Amino acid sequence: MRHAKSFTLATAAVALTFTLAACGSEAPVLEDPSASPSDEATELDGLTQITVGVLPIVDVAPLYLGVEEGIFEEHGLEVEIVKAESGPALVPGVTSGEFDFGFSNATSLLLAQAGGNELQIVAPGNFANADAASDFSSLVVPAGSAIASVTDLAGKKVAVNAPKSLLQATISSQAEAAGVDPATIEFVPMGFGEMPAALAGGAVDAAFVVEPFLTITKQAGATPLDVAFASLDPELMVAGYFTTDAYATESPEVVEAFVAAMTESLELAQGDSDTVREALDLYTEIDPAVKSEMTLPTWLPEVSEDSLELQAELAQKYGFSEGAELDPSGLLP
Amino acid sequence: MSASTPAARVLRAAGLGLWKAVLFVLLPAVLVTIWWFASAGSTDPQVPALSVVLEKFSTVWFTEPFSQSLFVKAVVPSVTRLLIGFGIALVLGVVLGVLIGTFRPLRDFLEPALEFFRAIPPPILAPILMLFLGIDHALKIAIIAVGAVWPILLNTIEGVRGIDPVLKDTAQAYRLGPARRLFALTLPGAGPQIFTGARQALSIAMILMVIGEMFAAFDGIGSAIATFQATFATASMWSAVLILGSIGVVLALLFGAVERVVLKWYRGYLRTQRGGA
Numbered sequence: 163m164r165h166a167k168s169f170t171l172a173t174a175a176v177a178l179t180f181t182l183a184a185c186g187s188e189a190p191v192l193e194d195p196s197a198s199p200s201d202e203a204t205e206l207d208g209l210t211q212i213t214v215g216v217l218p219i220v221d222v223a224p225l226y227l228g229v230e231e232g233i234f235e236e237h238g239l240e241v242e243i244v245k246a247e248s249g250p251a252l253v254p255g256v257t258s259g260e261f262d263f264g265f266s267n268a269t270s271l272l273l274a275q276a277g278g279n280e281l282q283i284v285a286p287g288n289f290a291n292a293d294a295a296s297d298f299s300s301l302v303v304p305a306g307s308a309i310a311s312v313t314d315l316a317g318k319k320v321a322v323n324a325p326k327s328l329l330q331a332t333i334s335s336q337a338e339a340a341g342v343d344p345a346t347i348e349f350v351p352m353g354f355g356e357m358p359a360a361l362a363g364g365a366v367d368a369a370f371v372v373e374p375f376l377t378i379t380k381q382a383g384a385t386p387l388d389v390a391f392a393s394l395d396p397e398l399m400v401a402g403y404f405t406t407d408a409y410a411t412e413s414p415e416v417v418e419a420f421v422a423a424m425t426e427s428l429e430l431a432q433g434d435s436d437t438v439r440e441a442l443d444l445y446t447e448i449d450p451a452v453k454s455e456m457t458l459p460t461w462l463p464e465v466s467e468d469s470l471e472l473q474a475e476l477a478q479k480y481g482f483s484e485g486a487e488l489d490p491s492g493l494l495p
Numbered sequence: 496m497s498a499s500t501p502a503a504r505v506l507r508a509a510g511l512g513l514w515k516a517v518l519f520v521l522l523p524a525v526l527v528t529i530w531w532f533a534s535a536g537s538t539d540p541q542v543p544a545l546s547v548v549l550e551k552f553s554t555v556w557f558t559e560p561f562s563q564s565l566f567v568k569a570v571v572p573s574v575t576r577l578l579i580g581f582g583i584a585l586v587l588g589v590v591l592g593v594l595i596g597t598f599r600p601l602r603d604f605l606e607p608a609l610e611f612f613r614a615i616p617p618p619i620l621a622p623i624l625m626l627f628l629g630i631d632h633a634l635k636i637a638i639i640a641v642g643a644v645w646p647i648l649l650n651t652i653e654g655v656r657g658i659d660p661v662l663k664d665t666a667q668a669y670r671l672g673p674a675r676r677l678f679a680l681t682l683p684g685a686g687p688q689i690f691t692g693a694r695q696a697l698s699i700a701m702i703l704m705v706i707g708e709m710f711a712a713f714d715g716i717g718s719a720i721a722t723f724q725a726t727f728a729t730a731s732m733w734s735a736v737l738i739l740g741s742i743g744v745v746l747a748l749l750f751g752a753v754e755r756v757v758l759k760w761y762r763g764y765l766r767t768q769r770g771g772a
Contacts, residue, residue: 253727254541270725277727278540319630321711325722350630351721352711356622360711363626484555484728 209240210416214403215252215261218245218445219354220298220373221288221401222265224461227441228427237423239416245445253279257406262413263420267401268473269328269482271493276486280407282495284417285424286466287401288459290391297390298459299372299400301333304361305383309368312336312389316346321360321369325351328391328400329370331476336389344480358382374448377456394476399469400459410495417495428461467494543730551734565719566738573715574742576632577704580639584696588644589689592651593681602652609648617642617703621710630711638707643696650692654685687761690754697750701743716742 216222225243228234234241244261246252252264253274265287275281291297301320303309309318315337322329334344350366357369358379368387371379380386391398403424410417431438435458442448448456470490478488531545556566595602617638628634658680666680708717716739723732755762
């Protein structure tokens, strides 16, 4: 199957740039002439083709790893991974059927659900590490900053990746616990990629970053404060792989196969960090000096209902949902 | 001119005004009606019913107290930055345009550089400009000014170059000083084209106002729209789009009013050209 495996990878790679080119390029490498022609357009060579929309961040390394290692193929799935710009953009991608599955943080999914999208989280994405000091995320301040702890954040500009996001909820809750009114913090949304420069140039006073940007900023002299996803809960489930309720009802066997393959991939990733760091080269261009230093998130195989409840509670508390009731149990299959 | 009493003329003017007002609101009214009925009872989260969208005006935009409402917090900074950015573009565009349009060698000298910078969309400069300007008002104003200056600049250059040579010769013959020449000949002569450019620049400025606020912004309409999108508050997002459109209408009306006053002579000139010859 060596050949078939590399072919899958090639397809995934090509698909990143030429989503539509897949069909034409597949025919010549079909090896098994006895493969019965299927009446389903998505089935080829006995494999069901699925498309997964992701953000090209460290969190989704297990998916790339699982595809590379042939785990998804073993479960009868041929995966096409499509990179998207932002988490919220992935939800319409999945509800419109462009992607069968998507990757997003749970806060966004809770808000999407409250906005009328019928979604479910089928597999966990990634989890926080034991504590703030060893987490893959952190609030950081630039070298020489006067901000020594979260109590100094009042009136300061803090970069987060999206407005009213899990990051904002994390900072708000830690600030509140330290006696700072979160409403006095000015949250500035910008891409993680822009944060190191914004921090160094003084455009923002602090930034909440995840790896590899945590290591990048640290190498540039930034100091992590004691605020991270792990501050909320040492076992916080940050994100998950989701699909629509409709898709789960129509294709339960595909969802089942995806969950089984994802579980195996997550376990593999959790057990072998060197392979994960290699797999990052499949879809990122992280500087080797950063890659070897950086902290990987924790990958557990079970969706955490507690984490969904916590994220829902915080999102409601800090007014992310325009007063709408969030329903964490509704996101479970 | 037919013989008509002043009273009849006033009546006719009033009728004309009324007719214009009806025409002005007719299409928006029809579109809103279609939107209302087509979206009524919609269950698609991407396309909420118009009634739900309109509710957001009271629950999201115009909350009490008014001074603390999202409308004040988002629209005031946005429109202020828009007007300042547009103002800078106008001054820069006209000053540079007059210089470049007047002095041919300057034009040849600057043209490659101008074409180069014109081809760069200002929003992609945002992360770089951020390093010099920070992320406050200066960045957003710069993005607007940098994008809006081009139609004004290019139209001013063409307007100045296109001034009737006979008029230029006349100005020469009368030995008009540089200041006189600028205010009596160049600016009025290029005026209609400057306004054409400014009108285009205004709509570009509005677009850049929104885009500029989607990057690293914590206030403004663009920031509100980005937040609504990120939190799947689709109805609020549509309400923001309605507010944005309304601002566009108000600005276009104001612009038209200024143009009518400043270019009054030009309208009269056109009338004599058409009717007089």
